[in-house]
Amino acid sequence: MPSTLRRIAAAAAVLSVGAFAAGCGGGASGADSRQDLNLQPIAAAGPDPFTQSTADSTATPTPAAPAPRSPAPGVQSTRIVSGAAPGLYGGTQSVASCDVEKQIRFLGGDRAKNRAFADAAGIDPGSVASFLRGLTPVVLRGDTRVTNHGFRNGSATSFQSVLQAGTAVLVDDHGAPRVRCACGNPLKPPNAHQGEWNDKGKPWPGYHADRVIVVRPTTVVINNLIIVNITNNTWIERKTGDDGRRDRERPDIQIDPDKPPVTLPPSPPASPSTSPPISSPPPSPDCPTPTPTVTVTETPSPAAPGSAPPVSPPGAATPSGCPTATTTVTATPSPSPSASTPSPGPSTPSPVEPSTPESSPSGDMPSLPTDMPTDLPNGDSGIVPPSPESENV
Known part of the structure; x- marks a missing residue:
């Protein structure tokens, strides 16, 4: 009997130790749990780098990027900045902060790394x-939190990082950092976390x-970055996908x-019956990269009585939630001297011309109010405020 009790006690002890170990090694769970946050200086490779550095050290000095004001005591907030905000990124004119071709050679020479990189980036290995x-080579102008990825045992790992201002990165056409050049690691937007952080590394x-920022990708394609x-x-003004030339x-x-x-304004408090918003999801990796198209609208010529209304040419279907890029140009033909404009009948819809933004007579960009978030439109380097929606990360 005593031996049976001892075996039961030993089994209970093993189970309790296993549960404790699982709780320590399983990472943060719940809003109040602590989560590891790797602090990564400009040139540090960090844990499990994918490749050697492809950063141009001559192009990445630490910029003097001031931080937003600290929140009031006791207030915790995540500083979210639109990926198209002027001044979010920096660079040196006509100089790329990263060597993209070298990065391609590093990954192309290792099939396992290439496959793991593609998996972490959400793209096809080919x-x-x-x-x-x-992608566009730039440098960060503020300490920025991201989801980082390393390469270990033939596959990609994932961890949360803060990249120091001055870090060379490659950003996509939604303004989001996608590759850290000092290690070749793919990047994604950070995870939502409501609890405290356990900083790993020397600040x-x-x-x-409280001055770390989070980049919120735009929902429209950016053709130019203002850095x-x-x-x-x-x-x-640097074109997306260009190396600075x-x-x-x-x-x-x-x-x-x-x-x-x-920074984008905070979202209103969520109702008790709904969960608080976390972050605006980036475009799905399954979405095709939108190619800016030009839609030409004309004032139609007089149609013969009984003719059918014009039908728009069919286009490729775009998955729900995927960004699009369209430029509208209005062309008005000269009226024919022998034609008269018929009154639209009840069964014939009147064509409606979409309005187009007016440009400044002088061609100069108007000054922006400093208290509004900024976003780049899908066009040639104009700056307009984005939609007022914003969400907490």
Whole structure:
């Protein structure tokens, strides 16, 4: 009998130790749990790097990027910035902060890494090279939280990181960081976490947890990024997917580059019956990359009585939630001297011309209010405020 009791007690002890170990090693669970957050300086490779560094050290000095004001005591908030906000990123005119072709060679020489990179990035392994060539090399101007990925035992790992301001990254056409050049790691938007963070690594001078930003990808395609020239604090327009060779100076932009990027306003409190919003999901990896199309609308010529209304040409179906990129151009033909405009009948819908934004007579960009979030439209380097929606991360 005593031996039976001893066996039962030993089994209970093993179960309790196993449960404790699972609780410690299983990561954070629940809103109040602590989660590891890797602090990664500019040039540090970090845990399990995918490749050697492809960052251009001459193009990535630490920019003097001021941080937003700290929140009131006792208030915890995540500073969300639109991926199209002017000044979110920096760079050196006509100089790429990363060597994309070297990154392609590193991954192309290792089939396992190429497959793991594609899996973490949410793309097909055969499209890694074209994916990388479609990204834009820039540097971060603020300490930025991301979901980072390492390579271990033939597959990708995942962990939360804060990348120091000045880190060279490749961003996509929604303004989101996708690759960290110091290690070749694929990046994604950070996980939502309502609890405290357990910082891993030595903080750098100027690091403050309440000043870390999170980039919210835009829902529309960005054709140009407005970045700060970190060598002289002027403005540059850089085309997405370009290495800087087509950079254009923008002296017409009247925004103080010393000011931090405008953060998006907080979302209203959620009702008790609903869960609080976490973050706006990035475009699905299954979405095709939108190609900007041009839709031409004309004032129709007089139609013969009884003729059918014009039918728009069919287009490829786009999955729900995927971004689109369309430019509308209105062309009005000269009226025919022998034709008269018939009155639209009850069965013939009148064509409606979509309105197009007016451009400044002088061609200069108007100054932006400093208290509004900014976003780039799907066009040639204009800056307009995005939709007022924002969500907490």
